[in-house]
Amino acid sequence: MEIKPINSYDAMSKLAAKIVAGQIINKPKMVLGFATGSTPLGMYRELVKLYKKSKLDFSKVITFNLDEYLGLSPEHPQSYHYYMYENFFKYVNIREENIHIPKGNAEDPVQECLDYEKKIKGLGGIDLQILGIGVNGHVGFNEPNINLEARTHIIQLSNETIKANSRFFKNLGEVPKKAITMGMATIMKSKKIILMAWGAEKKKPILKVISGPIATEVPASLLQVHNDVILIVDKKIYPSSTVTDPLFYPSKI
DSSP: EEEEEEEEHHHHHHHHHHHHHHHHHHTTTTEEEOOOOSSSHHHHHHHHHHTTTTOOOTTOOOESSSSETTTTTSSSSSSHHHHHHHHGGGOOOOOGGGEOOOTTTSSSSHHHHHHHHHHHTTSSSOEEEEEOOOSSSSSSSOOOOOOOOEEEEEEOOOHHHHHHHHHGSSSSSSSOOOOEEEEEHHHOOOOOEEEOOOOOGGHHHHHHHSOOOOOTTSSGGGGGGSSSSSEEEEETTSSSGGGOOGGBBBBBO
């Protein structure tokens, strides 16, 4: 795991975008896994800037989003489909047929999960996966549990996640209780992963990811066994001066 402590959210966003851009330049027809939420918004803005400066071409890029709320239509303002188009897709030259987001309002959600997984596998898996982390250590919507699902599946959201996400809705009661999410095995098969974490509330789960025991109760801790993870982290959460384990040294930026 390569740890990059960052002084500002803007710097984190620019670094993440720089890494993504480099991967696209090296492999124009890459499979890119996207995340939603507050953390990656700055990265999407930076990628749009690079596109507008003609420094980045998304015409061959294929994307898969991590998750979607079960029951929400693509037009719902709090759906991740809506989020991706409003914050990124409509500003770049990505092809509609190359965009994949789970259908939250699918008639058969179980079949939707199977089909989604099949599409990912058919393209050889994710080349680069962007991840955020929940306050309880979840990635995607893989919630802490004794058991974790390997593949794309329907998940019951924890009360902690529902409460955390209620800031995006009018009230707590409007937050969907279930979602479709990539499973941990699907995520872990990604060739490269960027994990972004910003804000004091992410300190506890991030410390568990870096040096805690690997446990399904902290799904993100499984990233310790992946061979190519870049952790871009708020310096206030994990300053470089605290790094002592040679396995987890912060690289120069």
